[in-house]
Amino acid sequence: MKPIYAIGDVHGELEGLDEALALVETDGGTSAKIVFLGDYTDRGKDSRGVIDRLIEGRDVGRDWTFLKGNHDRMFEWFLESPSRADQTLFIDLSWLHERLGGRKTLASYGLNFSNRRRLMHVHAEALVAVPHSHKEFLKACVLTYETEMLFFCHAGIRPDVALPAQTEEDLLWIREEFHTWSTPHPKLIIHGHTPVEFATHYGNRINLDTGAGYGKAVTAAVFEGGEVHCLTSNGRKALKNNI
Secondary structure: OOOEEEEOOOOOOHHHHHHHHHHHHHHHOOOOEEEEOOOOOOOOOOHHHHHHHHHHHHHOOOOEEEEOOHHHHHHHHHOOOOOOOOOOOOOOOOOOOOOOOHHHHHHOOOOOOOOHHHHHOHHHHHHHHOOHHHHHHHHHOEOEEEOOOEEEEOOOOOOOOOHHHOOHHHHHHOOHHHHOOOOOOOOEEEEOOOOOOOOEEOOOEEEOOOOOOOOOOOOEEEEEOOEEEEEEOOEEEEOOEOO
16 A cells, blocks of 8 residues: 655644655655645744645645644634634633734734734734635645544544544544543544654554644654654654553
8 A cells, every 4th residue: 555644733834844745755755645634824933835835735736635723723714704713712712812823824924913903903904915725725624534544633533433423623622532542443543733742652543743833843754554654864763652
């Protein structure tokens, strides 16, 4: 079976994305199948550049699948008219809160938040500043990708719920219930969403979110022949079950 590559959360880090793409191309060539695990936007300085790069690859025919992350959906919903808030967030949070990074995303499109008046009018300005192609990209991102043995999603799954019955909210947001489940799932779950120091294999799941947007690297991994390797400048490095 053709190897499948996965790239973890990017969070606006265009340089990190380019480094991960270069590692994949060195290992598997330009025809490599890549599944991106979502969260292309927020926190990093160039969310616009990240989406441009992904659209560019898609449009030249690369075999790329784009999963939707919770940050991508927050951005997508903010751009609706009227803007839609994500009810999963704590009541005192919004996508424009500094903790979530929406302001940095809009800054990459030329908006700024230097005064209160601009903040009040930012939605209208964003509708003009964000290209239609970027809005359509966000809408077109899918929730899952799977093979016979692997299941890719952004955040994880709800244990003991059949894979076809997983909800969008869990696929984008779940944490504790998924992370504390130690018995096997129907397939090996490949996810991001929750930053870890380095890519980690837990036996029933693999987390590839290594903290991009917090100054850390964007991680690329390859799945082939029942084995998983992280890609490094020195080639493949086996990712073993650490639990």
